[in-house]
Amino acid sequence: MALFVQKYGGSSVADAECMRRVAKRIYDTQQAGNQVVVVVSAMGDTTDDLIALAKQVNPEPNEREMDSLMATGEMASSAILTMALHAIGAKAISMTGHQAGIRVDGTHLKAKIQKIDPKRIRRHLDQGCVVVVAGFQGMNPSEDVATLGRGGSDTTAVALAAALKADRCQILKDVDGVFTANPRVVPSARKLDEIAYEEMLELASAGSEVLQSRAVEYAKNYGVVLEVLSSFEVKPGTLVREEDEEMEQMIIRGIAADKNQAKATLLGVPDTPGVAARIFKSLAAANINVDMIVQNVSAAGVTDVSFTVAKDDIAKTRRVIEPLVKAVKAAGLNFDGDIAKVSIVGVGMKSHSGVAYKMFEVLAENRINIEMISTSEIKISVAIRAKEADQAVRSLHAAFGMAKAPARKAAKKRK
């Protein structure tokens, strides 16, 4: 008997009809001879509605109270889904994060899971129940509810899978899996059968919204095999797992574009030691994530320092940097919200040279100007004009031959 953890997001349980469809899917999984633990998000727009209501009574709601409020969304949907399971004859029980034994640290709105005691879940699994756990939440040391932040239900699912030593953690979504590129941009994009944890992590930080980095990191650390699959159709999705020889041999596994980027440039900065440190220390202190950084040293002893931040952070960045313009004797500061970051990701890069060269060449052939570059061992990102992003993704997808599945080095033993 295998143990599956299945996670359903808010759009998969948006109304009664969705609940019934999801219940059937879960029951089928159990009837096929498996134990099933389900993690469920709040129904549809519930969380957004609760946040809007909170802001109506208090523009800056207290974080503990926000957590108490938002957590009710997942509690309600876990109870409703359990009722839907009962309606079709399944044995099932709902649990809050607390009842499921999920203990988190004290940081409200972005708590971290510290420990899971799955005793109660196990007892009910052993009695033949489907256990439906409210995602996104746990109990903190003060006996208050705290939520896990964006993508928190994915993290709940992975953490439960780790604690229960589940055979697989399935993240059911409104997409069929992880694709080589966004199918809405690249019609020939191909669903991947498998992807390595590291690649998935790079794609997530490069703008792919399929999975949150945190859940993937957790899965990687605990060796949980993740599967991203469709909540609407029953067919295999994409396995996210440790890279090995059996995995498809692809130099580039995926291409992602992130249009939520803005470039800030500090102009005419005197080229003296410590200036960059000063700027980025201030940004870090203000909790602003800086992604790419470029500094061009000029002959005249002054330099331009450019970096990218999330578009939402432009105002905050301006507040932090403007006082520094004078302090570091820079000539000025400007922002450019019209850029996009395009990234190619693949573990195959480690053993293949010339990947960066090929990327730059393809972009040049398409008359796309590269404004910034940043690389990791398995990723190359470039900042380009936002309006050229789709064209860049399509050209790269074609040039790297990603529409066609490559041969495998070793015979495939898919679980």
Add this chain to the structure above:
Amino acid sequence: MALFVQKYGGSSVADAECMRRVAKRIYDTQQAGNQVVVVVSAMGDTTDDLIALAKQVNPEPNEREMDSLMATGEMASSAILTMALHAIGAKAISMTGHQAGIRVDGTHLKAKIQKIDPKRIRRHLDQGCVVVVAGFQGMNPSEDVATLGRGGSDTTAVALAAALKADRCQILKDVDGVFTANPRVVPSARKLDEIAYEEMLELASAGSEVLQSRAVEYAKNYGVVLEVLSSFEVKPGTLVREEDEEMEQMIIRGIAADKNQAKATLLGVPDTPGVAARIFKSLAAANINVDMIVQNVSAAGVTDVSFTVAKDDIAKTRRVIEPLVKAVKAAGLNFDGDIAKVSIVGVGMKSHSGVAYKMFEVLAENRINIEMISTSEIKISVAIRAKEADQAVRSLHAAFGMAKAPARKAAKKRK
């Protein structure tokens, strides 16, 4: 420093504007030098909406899951109200029933409070916080949430007042207090300054909807002084307390009409011992509350047995009684849904004779036929035609001179 427990119902916290108004009322109470514990119901129609959603996925939802679902309504409203308090500068913290230390028995949908450990509430009161508790719920021995049933938030408030030895438990409503009769029916109905627990209990079971019997019983048992008052205007309401010499001397304190009654009559029952017992034992076993019972012995050795039940219970009563018609050799069974129960209540009855006679005379003068009668030490109820109920209430209210406040025996020392 006095300690107040204030309970606000769903219509008092229906939206953001209501929340802000209630928050101000609470803060004013605290700023006047009091400690305040607030018990809050779910916002507006939330509970009904949740029940409707549950029925969409399962016509007969599991009781534990219903409790988990419904309890989220009060959790959410306690968090929102706390945020509204923060917005106007109050120190405040929300608590679920569990966090407030409320332990209940294991009966879902109608759990009873078994124990309250107010340690955490006290700690926050001592820090100057308003403590906002989610009503209607507690944690049961299986560590599941269970709800207290209809009027449960009133019970939560009274129980907390008892556990905290509060100076007063205020139930804030959309009415100004307890009236001598329903002001919509009797324009001259007068708000009572005070009413005895026993009178309030009788009125509640006679159809007055101001307070639930359970909360009043709890208050009586623990000597909690209750006050029913307006949530919209700041003015004294009605105190519900132990009767004493200082209380207004009224023979009849209140009149109530209950139109949610139906009469069942078992016709031509052989007048042999044990028949009545058999009928009412079956009804009790089916959890049907029988109110008034009349049995007329006839000369022919057969009798008609009539009793009243809630209108909602007609179908269930039919299912229970129909098999008995044959078994007890009765001639038939009929139902009459067009009756109303009109009751007059007052502790003064104990020491005044002729109250029943006067009631019957007033009704006779108004050509209102009495179909059934039942009495307690401080209450007389009659079943009459439903359409005559309002006329009966108005006539009795006038005949007993209830519109005018009576003199008091002793000087009033109102707290």
